[in-house]
């Protein structure tokens with residue numbers, strides 16, 4: 001920094017003024033302290049994803065972090081399928097892991113309401129298959 005100031009003091013000053021101004025613009029209330037060199041101190045160290053995104057189950061309405069819900073997604077014009085990774089394109093609906101909710105989603109139209117259309121039997125079949133292998137209580141035959 002010192003070398004930079006020696007070489008171009010006017011530019012460095014302008015730069016600092018600009019940074020200070022934009023900083024006070026986006027964070028007028030937080031008492032963070034900007035230090036030359038770009039370090040922000042005075043606040044807690046922010047992890048990348050401090051905010052946990054929450055979604056509601058389309059059947060019971062319970063709100064919880066996305067990671068605890070199963071995403072059912074419809075890509076444009078595509079079929080509706082369970083989006084296991086949870087980050088596919090298209091419109092998504094979320095279901096919690098309570099079997100009742102899946103029953104409601106599949107047979108009582110909770111998913112149809114969420115997607116604002118009638119799910120085809122193919123769509124329902126892929127959701128049902130996921131439900132049966134991952135959500136439904138596994139009854140093992142003796």
Ligand SMILES: [Zn+2]
Nearest residue numbers: 057060096101
């Ligand atoms: Zn639910």
